[in-house]
Structures are given as C-alpha cells and as structure tokens.
Amino acid sequence: MIWSVSFGLLALLALSLPVGVVLFLLGIGIDTFYSPFPLIRGLGQIVYSSSDSFLLIAIPFFVLLGEILVRAGIAERTYKSLDAWFSWLPGGLVHANIGTATLFSATSGSSVATAATVATVAMPQADRLGYDPRLFAGAVAAGGTLGILIPPSINLIVYGFLTETSVPRLFLAGLVPGLLMAVGFMAVTALICAKRPHLGGPSRSFTWRERMSGLRHLIPIGLLFGVVVGSIYRGWATPTEAAAIGVAMALVIAAFYQSVSFSMITEALLGTVKSTAMIMFVIVGAYFLNYTLAAAGLGRQLTDLLENLGLGAYGTLIVIIFLYIVLGFFIETLSLMIATIPIVVPIISGLGFDKVWFGILMIVLIEMALITPPVGLNLYVVQGARTKGSLTDVMVGVIPYVVVMLLMVVALVLVPDLALFLTNGL
Amino acid sequence: MTDIKMANRSGPARLAARLGRINRIIAILAGIALLATVALILLEIVLRQTAIGSIGGSDEISGYVMAGVATWGFAYALTERAHVRIDILQSRLPLPGKGLFDLLALASVFAIALTVSIHAWDVLGKTLARDSHANTPLATPLWIPQSIWFGGWVWLAIVAVLLLACITVLIAEREWESVRAIAGGGTETGEL
Amino acid sequence: QNLDDTSLSVVGSWSSLPLDKDFERPFWTKTLPADSQGKVSVQMTTFDQMGVKGGDVFRMLSDGVFDVGMTVGDYVVGDAPELEGLDVPLVASDADTEHKVIDAARPMVADIMKKRFGAKLLAIVPYPPQVVFCNADVKSLRDLKGKKVRASGRMAAILLEKLGAEGITMSFSEVPGALERGVIDCAVTGAGSGYSAGWWESSTHLLTLPLGGWDPVITAMNQDKWNGLSPAMQSFLETEIKTKFEDKVWAAAGDALSGDVACLTGRGECKAGKPASMTLVEPTKQDEALAKKVLTEDVLPDWAKRAGGDWAKRWNDSVGKVVGVSVAAP
Numbered sequence: 001m002i003w004s005v006s007f008g009l010l011a012l013l014a015l016s017l018p019v020g021v022v023l024f025l026l027g028i029g030i031d032t033f034y035s036p037f038p039l040i041r042g043l044g045q046i047v048y049s050s051s052d053s054f055l056l057i058a059i060p061f062f063v064l065l066g067e068i069l070v071r072a073g074i075a076e077r078t079y080k081s082l083d084a085w086f087s088w089l090p091g092g093l094v095h096a097n098i099g100t101a102t103l104f105s106a107t108s109g110s111s112v113a114t115a116a117t118v119a120t121v122a123m124p125q126a127d128r129l130g131y132d133p134r135l136f137a138g139a140v141a142a143g144g145t146l147g148i149l150i151p152p153s154i155n156l157i158v159y160g161f162l163t164e165t166s167v168p169r170l171f172l173a174g175l176v177p178g179l180l181m182a183v184g185f186m187a188v189t190a191l192i193c194a195k196r197p198h199l200g201g202p203s204r205s206f207t208w209r210e211r212m213s214g215l216r217h218l219i220p221i222g223l224l225f226g227v228v229v230g231s232i233y234r235g236w237a238t239p240t241e242a243a244a245i246g247v248a249m250a251l252v253i254a255a256f257y258q259s260v261s262f263s264m265i266t267e268a269l270l271g272t273v274k275s276t277a278m279i280m281f282v283i284v285g286a287y288f289l290n291y292t293l294a295a296a297g298l299g300r301q302l303t304d305l306l307e308n309l310g311l312g313a314y315g316t317l318i319v320i321i322f323l324y325i326v327l328g329f330f331i332e333t334l335s336l337m338i339a340t341i342p343i344v345v346p347i348i349s350g351l352g353f354d355k356v357w358f359g360i361l362m363i364v365l366i367e368m369a370l371i372t373p374p375v376g377l378n379l380y381v382v383q384g385a386r387t388k389g390s391l392t393d394v395m396v397g398v399i400p401y402v403v404v405m406l407l408m409v410v411a412l413v414l415v416p417d418l419a420l421f422l423t424n425g426l
Numbered sequence: 427m428t429d430i431k432m433a434n435r436s437g438p439a440r441l442a443a444r445l446g447r448i449n450r451i452i453a454i455l456a457g458i459a460l461l462a463t464v465a466l467i468l469l470e471i472v473l474r475q476t477a478i479g480s481i482g483g484s485d486e487i488s489g490y491v492m493a494g495v496a497t498w499g500f501a502y503a504l505t506e507r508a509h510v511r512i513d514i515l516q517s518r519l520p521l522p523g524k525g526l527f528d529l530l531a532l533a534s535v536f537a538i539a540l541t542v543s544i545h546a547w548d549v550l551g552k553t554l555a556r557d558s559h560a561n562t563p564l565a566t567p568l569w570i571p572q573s574i575w576f577g578g579w580v581w582l583a584i585v586a587v588l589l590l591a592c593i594t595v596l597i598a599e600r601e602w603e604s605v606r607a608i609a610g611g612g613t614e615t616g617e618l
Numbered sequence: 619q620n621l622d623d624t625s626l627s628v629v630g631s632w633s634s635l636p637l638d639k640d641f642e643r644p645f646w647t648k649t650l651p652a653d654s655q656g657k658v659s660v661q662m663t664t665f666d667q668m669g670v671k672g673g674d675v676f677r678m679l680s681d682g683v684f685d686v687g688m689t690v691g692d693y694v695v696g697d698a699p700e701l702e703g704l705d706v707p708l709v710a711s712d713a714d715t716e717h718k719v720i721d722a723a724r725p726m727v728a729d730i731m732k733k734r735f736g737a738k739l740l741a742i743v744p745y746p747p748q749v750v751f752c753n754a755d756v757k758s759l760r761d762l763k764g765k766k767v768r769a770s771g772r773m774a775a776i777l778l779e780k781l782g783a784e785g786i787t788m789s790f791s792e793v794p795g796a797l798e799r800g801v802i803d804c805a806v807t808g809a810g811s812g813y814s815a816g817w818w819e820s821s822t823h824l825l826t827l828p829l830g831g832w833d834p835v836i837t838a839m840n841q842d843k844w845n846g847l848s849p850a851m852q853s854f855l856e857t858e859i860k861t862k863f864e865d866k867v868w869a870a871a872g873d874a875l876s877g878d879v880a881c882l883t884g885r886g887e888c889k890a891g892k893p894a895s896m897t898l899v900e901p902t903k904q905d906e907a908l909a910k911k912v913l914t915e916d917v918l919p920d921w922a923k924r925a926g927g928d929w930a931k932r933w934n935d936s937v938g939k940v941v942g943v944s945v946a947a948p
C-alpha cells in the first residue's frame with residue numbers, strides 16, 4: 001500500500017495537478033483498491049470536521065499578522081537592521097534571512113506564515129545583489145520552519161492537545177533548541193560561503209553607528225513577542241487566543257508607523273485569504289488521505305512494526321525517528337502529527353521517555369518534513385514569492401539546513417536537557 | 427489580470443476576468459469575517475479579566491468562521507492561480523503542452539469540488555433532517571455554518587467548470603497565452 | 619457452534635485512554651476472534667487515529683463507512699438531544715449506582731440508536747466519572763459560586779449557571795496552565811486523565827462529585843450489517859460482548875475510581891505512580907440535596923424541552939426511578 005501511494009503521489013504531482021487535489025485522489029484510490037468499506041461516504045464529514053477547527057484559525061491569524069508587518073514596512077526594516085549586523089559574515093544577506101525568520105518565529109505560530117513573511121521581503125534582494133538563488137531561497141524556507149519550534153507554535157498546541165501535555169511547558173522547551181538551530185543554520189551558511197565565496201553576495205560592512213541605530217527597528221518585533229507570548233504566560237489568553245492578540249497588536253504597531261489605510265487593510269486581507277485557502281486546500285486533502293490510510297490499516301501496521309521489532313528503548317526511538325523522516329517526505333505535517341501521535345507517543349512514553357522532550361524532537365522532524373520534497377509546504381511558499389527560477393532551486397538550497405536539523409535530532413537524543421532544563425524549574 | 431487584458435479581450439477571457447473580480451469581493455468579505463473574529467476573541471479575553479464575566483462561545487464561532495473563510499477562499503485562490511502545483515515536468519513542455527496540463531489540472535479541481543459538494547450535501551442534509559444543534563452553551567443550529575461551508579464547495583465547482591469552459595474555447599482557438607494567463611501556475615518558472 | 623465467516627471493521631474510542639487500550643482493543647482484536655475459532659475477523663482503529671471527530675462516529679456508522687463504532691454518548695447529542703438523558707450530571711456518585719442508571723437507560727438508548735442512526739446498540743460502558751479539580755479552597759458544591767469552571771456540554775453549562783459559577787470552554791491541554799495562572803478556578807475531567815495529565819500540579823482540591831457525569835461510551839453496529847448476520851452469530855456476539863467486554867469494564871470501574879482518587883490525594887494505594895496530595899472533598903448530604911434541586915428545577919426541564927416527545931416520562935420511569943429524581947413533562 002505504502003509503495004503504490006508513494007508512486008501514485010509522484011505520478012499525479014508530476015502531472016502538475018494541484019497538491020490538494022492529488023491528496024484527495026489518492027484517498028479515493030485507497031478507498032477503491034485497499035478498503036473493503038465505503039470510506040468515501042465519510043468524505044463530507046471529514047472535510048467539514050477538518051475545516052471547522054478552533055485550532056486551525058490560528059493559521060489565518062498568523063498569516064494576517066505577517067501580512068500587516070510586511071505592508072507596514074516593519075518586516076523590511078527588521079530585515080535591513082539585521083543585515084547591518086550579519087552581512088560581514090561569509091554569506092552576507094543569507095544570515096539576515098535566517099535572523100529575520102528567527103525573530104518572526106517568535107511572533108508567529110506557523111512555519112508557513114513565517115516563511116511567507118520573510119520570503120516576501122527577502123526574495124527580491126537575491127537577484128539584485130547577485131546571490132546564489134538556491135542557498136538564498138533555501139535559507140528562507142528552512143529559517144521559516146523555526147516558526148513552529150520557537151514559541152508560539154500551532155503544532156506544539158496540537159501536540160499538547162493530543163498528548164495531554166502542558167502547552168506553556170512545551171513552548172518553554174522549544175525555545176533553546178529553536179535558538180540553537182538558528183545558530184546552526186548560520187554556522188552552516190558561513191561554512192559553505194567561506195569555502196565557496198561565489199554563492200554568497202558581495203561582502204558589505206556597516207559602521208557600529210549604523211548597526212546601533214538600526215536596533216530600534218527591532219522594537220516592534222520584540223513588543224509583539226512580548227505581548228503574544230506574555231499573554232499566554234500571564235494567563236490572559238490561551239495559546240490559540242494569543243494569535244488574535246498578535247493581529248490586534250500588529251495593527252496597533254502599523255498605526256504607530258502611520259501605515260494603516262483602507263487599501264493596506266484590503267490588500268492584507270486578500271493576501272491572507274489567498275494564503276489560507278492555499279494552505280487549507282492541502283490540509284483538507286491531507287485529512288481525507290489520512291482518514292483512508294488509517295481505515296485501511298496504516299495505524300495497525302505501524303503499531304505492529306514498532307511492537308514486534310523487539311528493540312530496546314533507543315532502538316525503537318531510532319526506528320521512530322527514521323519513520324518520521326520518511327513519512328515526512330510525503331505527508332503534510334499537521335495530518336502527519338494527527339495520524340501518528342496517538343500511535344507513537346504512548347509507545348515512547350511507555351519506554352520511559354519524557355513527553356515534553358519527545359514533542360520537541362518531533363517538531364524538529366516535522367520542520368524537516370516542511371522542506372523535504374515532494375510534499376513540503378515551505379518549499380511551495382518560498383517558490384510562490386519568487387519571480388523566476390524553478391522549485392528545484394529551493395529543494396537543493398535547503399539540503400545543508402536539513403543536515404543541521406538531523407544534527408539537532410542527534411543532539412536532542414544525546415542531551416535531552418537541551419529541551420528540558422528550562423522546564424525543570426517549572 | 428493585466429496579462430489577460432493584453433492577450434485577449436474575447437468572451438472567455440472577459441468571463442474569467444469577471445469571475446476574478448467576484449472572487450475578490452468574496453475574499454474581502456471573508457477577510458472582514460476574520461477581523462470580526464479577532465475582535466470577538468479580544469472581547470472574550472477582556473471580559474474574562476474583568477468582573478463582567480465571559481460571553482463564551484468565541485472558540486466555537488472561530489471554528490465556523492475558519493470553515494467558511496477557507497472554503498470560500500478556495501475559488502479565490504483558483505482565480506488567483508495560487509493553488510500549489512509542482513511544475514517540474516510541465517515547465518519543460520512547449521506552450522500547447524503546458525496548456526493541456528492546465529486543462530487537466532482545472533478539470534481535476536472541478537471533479538474534486540463536485541465530489542466534495544455532493545458529499546457535503548449529505549452532511550448538511552443529515553443536519554437538516556435531524557435539526558442538529560451543537561452540544562454547547564450556544565446550542566448553535568448546525569445548518570447555519572454547514573450551509574455556508576457547503577456553499578463554498580459548490581461555488582468552487584461552479585467557478586472551476588466556468589473556467590474550464592473558458593480555456594476549452596481558448597484551446598480550440600489556439601490562444602495558448604490566454605490559457606496560461608487564466609489557468610497557468612502562479613509563478614512562471616520559465617525554462618531551466 | 620455454527621458460525622459463518624464474518625469480517626468486521628471496528629472503530630474504537632480515544633486510543634490514549636485505558637478503555638480502548640485495556641478493554642476495547644483486546645476484546646475485538648483478540649478475545650472475539652479466538653472465541654469464534656477464527657470465524658470472526660476484525661480490523662480495528664480508533665476515531666482519533668482516523669482523524670474523525672467523536673461526534674461524527676455514528677453519522678458515519680449509519681452511512682456504513684464501518685460496521686462497529688464506539689464513541690461517548692455526549693459527543694453525539696447534537697444529532698440526538700434525547701440521548702443527553704443517559705448522562706445526567708451528579709445523579710450517580712459511585713460505580714454501582716451508575717451501573718443501575720445505565721441499565722435502566724438501555725432500552726431508551728437502544729431506541730435512540732435505531733431511530734437516529736440506524737444502528738444496533740451493543741454495549742454501554744462508563745469512562746471514569748468526570749470529577750472537579752479546583753485550584754481554590756472549595757469545600758462543597760455551594761462554594762463553586764463565583765468560580766470560573768471549565769466544563770463542556772449544555773447540561774453542565776446550565777448546572778454551573780444555576781450554581782452561580784461561570785462556565786468556560788477551553789481545550790484539555792490548556793487547562794493546567796489556565797488553572798495555575800488563575801484563568802479558571804476549576805475544571806472537570808476524569809480522575810484518571812487528570813492524574814496522568816498532571817492536573818494535580820496546578821490544583822489543590824478534588825471534588826469527587828461527578829459534575830460532568832460519567833461520559834458513557836456507546837458501542838453500536840450498523841443495522842444492515844446486524845440484520846445480515848445469522849441468528850447464531852447475533853446471539854454469539856451479544857453474549858461475548860456482555861460477558862467478555864461490558865462486565866469486565868464494569869468490574870474494573872469501581873476500583874479504577876478509588877485507585878485514581880488514591881493517586882490524586884495520597885489516601886490509599888496508588889499503582890499508577892507517585893501519589894499527589896490533593897485535598898479530598900467528598901459530597902455531603904447538603905450537596906446532594908442542592909444537586910437534586912438544580913437538576914429538577916432547571917437542568918432536566920431544559921433537557922425535556924429540547925428532547926421533546928415523551929422522553930421526560932420515559933426517563934422518569936427508568937433512570938429517574940433508580941436515582942429518585944423526576945422531571946416535569948414539558
């Protein structure tokens with residue numbers, strides 16, 4: 001079953017059918033060929049339930065927040081001021097991509113929204129300054145994935161919801177690994193560009209005066225982070241509600257910069273509805289595919305596989321990590337989490353691993369899934385912000401960052417305290 | 427939409443442009459619904475902090491809004507050519523080949539939209555037959571959010587089939603540029 | 619036995635909870651196939667693993683998407699308001715009473731399942747009672763006045779309103795943080811879930827009153843599927859489900875509750891892990907009287923109106939008799 005699904009997926013995608021349609025078609029195919037039961041009769045119910053979701057409304061909120069920041073010029077000012085700090089490094093502006101993505105991750109709970117925001121500001125710079133388009137786009141796509149590791153995070157909310165784990169604790173646990181990974185992204189960029197200087201753009205230097213004066217442009221982002229995450233920790237808002245607070249705060253900041261106008265709001269709303277529809281079409285299709293896979297026995301196959309291997313705790317953990325890497329190529333991330341968490345987390349917890357720690361480990365693997373082809377939403381989003389060049393550029397460009405993610409997985413397994421030491425005091 | 431105007435002012439192209447404008451208005455309405463939901467959630471948070479007490483139900487309503495916004499947005503994303511397609515193979519084809527792939531893609535959207543619409547009607551039909559209400563303090567009659575959601579899928583099917591008719595005519599007339607302008611991928615990736 | 623070869627697709631309840639792990643799954647995938655000498659083969663998943671909402675399980679069962687479905691009765695009351703009568707909060711404070719309540723309600727539930735979902739009722743078993751965790755000094759039901767309480771469902775909402783408390787809806791995983799930071803004062807869930815999710819870290823008092831009822835889980839089969847089975851298979855299934863599934867869950871229910879309470883309060887033996895030290899607040903006579911008053915005057919009349927028909931009378935004649943509560947017909 002897995003093989004025919006993978007082959008069908010690749011073939012239909014190659015026909016350049018919309019990804020959401022492909023997922024629906026595969027689900028219908030599984031129903032027809034692998035299930036003795038008329039799963040299609042549940043289609044309507046699944047599609048409705050997957051879109052009527054209080055958790056998912058955080059996606060348009062975070063996209064709207066990003067749209068407002070872009071249209072109020074805040075994203076661009078943030079980008080420029082980080083450029084002043086990082087462009088002396090080998091790789092120049094690529095570091096600003098990663099830095100900006102890291103900062104926006106602290107205000108956005110969605111990796112796709114983060115990547116979309118940064119891509120809008122950053123991608124036009126690549127050609128102008130003569131950067132290698134692959135590395136440049138790859139840094140935006142990979143940097144954007146930090147959106148779900150650095151709090152707030154929709155995916156951690158979903159994990160907490162499904163595993164009955166405290167969301168504020170998960171958020172705290174994601175912070176250090178998220179920052180470490182940002183540093184890792186920059187390190188690998190510097191390493192590559194030191195070896196192959198032509199991949200990076202021109203080396204530019206800024207005076208300390210320019211750097212210091214640019215710092216004030218980081219205030220809005222700091223303020224947003226404080227309000228969004230602060231409202232959760234102060235007990236004013238639930239993590240989902242905090243996304244709405246973020247939108248309101250972004251509007252206040254935009255008003256402060258005198259960039260709120262009727263047309264600005266209209267354009268921001270249009271952009272939000274467009275991106276939301278694009279993301280949700282994939283997610284709804286993925287839910288239906290997931291439902292048919294589960295009904296056709298994927299869950300049982302997974303459970304049998306994991307339970308019958310007879311490996312020890314770490315052996316099982318390694319198999320699970322490997323599974324997520326492979327499934328992550330093909331399955332959309334939210335539905336991947338929903339399909340596997342009920343199977344995997346009880347096993348992990350039974351082996352004596354910490355649920356909060358595993359949540360963070362899983363998010364790193366999910367981040368990887370966001371940038372591995374053929375189904376990788378962040379790849380699509382970054383490609384969508386480009387004016388020329390093919391999707392292949394982005395796919396090649398993310399490879400070094402995937403390596404950093406793999407290293408992060410190893411680090412988390414070897415040193416669980418990377419995730420846990422902040423939460424232990426709680 | 428500018429490229430459509432330049433390439434062709436024939437009937438099909440005008441119809442496609444008009445569908446684009448209608449969907450733009452729908453998308454703005456959907457956006458306003460999102461803003462209203464932000465306001466509702468903020469009100470809920472503020473009231474909970476004060477002695478007045480919570481109004482409740484903002485989470486429930488948010489879910490309904492999400493279903494409505496996403497579903498009605500599908501047709502807008504279609505006319506904006508924003509749905510994700512992978513064009514690794516398509517980008518290597520000559521213009522007529524690209525046009526035929528676009529036709530296939532649009533036909534597949536129509537097929538899925540129609541299939542979902544039919545099954546969506548089952549859901550709404552059951553709700554109407556049973557007069558189902560949410561088991562919440564609001565006890566929302568579920569036909570309201572489900573009608574909006576059902577309508578979104580039907581509208582997607584309508585827009586897809588109209589666009590399909592447009593580009594079929596354009597293909598018959600060998601107007602390949604216009605086909606791309608209406609149904610091509612969002613980003614023109616050109617040759618590698 | 620002359621059993622035909624039968625294959626069943628079965629959808630269980632929450633895969634993370636003991637009911638599915640310890641009872642549903644072993645019964646359907648091991649016991650039943652073995653006892654039938656391999657005549658019954660079962661393919662099983664759970665609604666959460668399928669990404670199906672609990673409230674959609676019986677809609678899909680009636681469509682014939684699968685053969686056997688299990689879900690919490692309260693989840694489907696949107697489609698069948700009369701079913702709320704199965705799980706009235708506060709009427710049963712121990713497993714024995716709840717068992718009697720459910721036995722009394724069974725004919726009603728069977729009718730509802732048949733009429734609303736075209737389904738054959740196979741079993742009703744309880745989750746642990748939905749008790750109250752408070753991060754506040756709460757000594758009785760009366761003390762909930764002015765408190766913010768997380769609960770779900772319309773009956774609980776009306777109950778809280780009449781007690782002068784404020785009902786708040788929020789997702790399960792958001793509760794511990796919300797309790798700790800005072801967003802809410804109390805929250806309702808099963809004692810076992812509350813223990814394993816660490817709610818005791820952010821709350822001080824445990825009221826063992828089942829303010830959220832018992833969340834009974836209904837097992838049902840698609841009626842066409844049932845009608846297509848041979849009489850021998852039908853009676854085999856009914857006996858198996860009764861003796862090897864339902865009775866076992868009930869036998870464990872009483873111990874489960876006292877074990878969970880022991881784990882939460884540190885009184886008695888806790889097998890699940892390190893015991894917590896919450897203050898145990900047991901229901902008093904005054905609490906029971908107050909509960910009865912609010913149920914009779916507000917909660918049940920509101921339900922009787924929504925359910926319509928002769929459901930109030932049927933409830934009075936069955937469940938009402940067992941618990942000594944009666945509702946005026948609308």
Ligand code: NA
Pocket residue numbers: 104105106107108109110146147148149150151152153
């Ligand atoms: Na984030």
Ligand code: NA
Pocket residue numbers: 328329330331368369370371372373374375376377
């Ligand atoms: Na992927």
